Amino acid sequence: MISLAIVSLFVSAGVGVVATPTRRPLPLVIWHGLGDRYDSAGIKSVGNLAQEVHPGTFVHSIYLDEDSDADRSATFFGQVDEQIATVCSQLSTIPELSSGFNAIGFSQGGQFLRGYVQRCNSPPVKTLITFGSQHNGIADFLAECKPTDFICRTASSALLSSKWTPWVQNRVVPAQYFRDPEDLDAYLEHSAFLADINNERPGKRNKTYADNLASLERFVMLMFEDDTTVVPKESAWFAELNRTTGERTLVEDRELYKQDWIGLKELGDRKQLEFLTTPGRHMELSDELLTDLFKKYLGGKVSGEKVESWVQDVEL
Template identity: 50%
Template sequence: MKSIQALAEDIHPGTFVHIIAIDEDPSQDQMATFKGNVSDQVSKVCEELAKHPILSTAPAIDAIGISQGGQFLRGYVERCNWPQVRSLVTFGSQHNGIIDFRSCGATDWLCKGAMALMRFGTWSKLVQSSLVPAQYYRNPATEADYNKYLENSNFLADINNEREFKNEKYKANLSKLTNFVMWMFEDDDLVIPKESSWFEEVNGTEVIPLRARELYHEDWLGLRELDRNGGLRFRSAPGKHLENLYELLNETVTNYCGPWKRTFESDMEDSWDRLELI
């Protein structure tokens, strides 16, 4: 994280960079990436940024989320968004959830125990309130599986606005973004499926693009509106999960972060692109 801070300051001199931490103790902060209630963690970040002496006075901020941090920052934008985010950039994030949990080392018994608990007790209140990956697990293989997700998901079903009640605040806040940049890694074998990084739905061997999904057409999250404005940006990179991240960060910070009054080119090539989205 310190290298990202140095990179931003080098590309845009004078940039103030704040690194989000759930706990001041580095070991506990690392533990919080796996153990904890994600909604509580997002609320803590909301409170921290809202009272930050510098960030709270800024006209807007740019936010970069790496892996699961991407959907957590999106949760911040939807639920709080003060200070308001201008550019949200996510790398290898699980916006549409995961259908499987990561594998563990042969002798990593702690990991194996936690994975077993998540696999066999995914929708229990204990798991949904304490094990982070379970809170963005989503496998709609059958209608019954999807209904269990809607009924029990502690985090993802809510911030994806998938339940019958649609939170208009989420849509309003996310559509205020100037840029929402989503990086997917082409050979990602940690995020399953990798297409989740682009909000795509994978049903067996069929991949349903975001723009073909009900979530987009009914605009549950404001992504369609953001797309019409040229701010929804799909990016892909060769390699596995977070491979060559520093080079991608260099490009990203250069193109989507920086001074408040800078302008951005739309991802829409011409008026025909816009007409296709109407």
């Protein structure tokens, strides 16, 4: 075994040392939900918990504006296509993410992260976990707006009164993932985001969307059993609910899956698609649940920056 003194001698004599990669947990990217902020106490606690479970994890919370209030406003008002393009640019400039990362999306942040994967995915997502996300849209908007929360109340009023107008579809975020199975013609004609990202328009399907989503190592979707905010709650699993008859169509029985419009079937065939449930209402998450999920799905290793090693490149 080479002693430290001998190694130091080689270094002082100008003998080169070999750069070897370190190993660290995969970074984690978080996209928060409607009415939340990228720097809220809840989002910070999730990042801290991930670092406790997998020490050394680099955590990035996606923001649409560095001003906290403006970032919250952007969850209600903005063009989702532009927001995802902004995030594609944002993540591409972060060196720690360059080799890939895991991602978790809360509520609407989940389908938006999926939009990131399908549209750019550079750097690539390895495991995507979504919590109560509206992957198959919402057929009603039941956000609980406080009396003094004028941003929330304005968005709600605009969506419920004129959801298919160009002004609302290009400005009100929840309207852009509104989808009523009993009004599909209007949805396919006017939807500014979801109909595209779900590849539902005949003749306009983007193969890149399917290829990119199928590149995930794992796609985990969690549904809240008592969710009354997301209507229908089954949207979290890409399932479809006929609210008139109560009939539920699982994703495996939908054409979106059977024809593999967005890569879900390929993931399913490879056993890389998981559907989870948890008791509770929308976004009622315990540290115990998150800890279990983080232990099971996050923390894979990635080669890090090159660092100096005590191994020399000369024969002794």
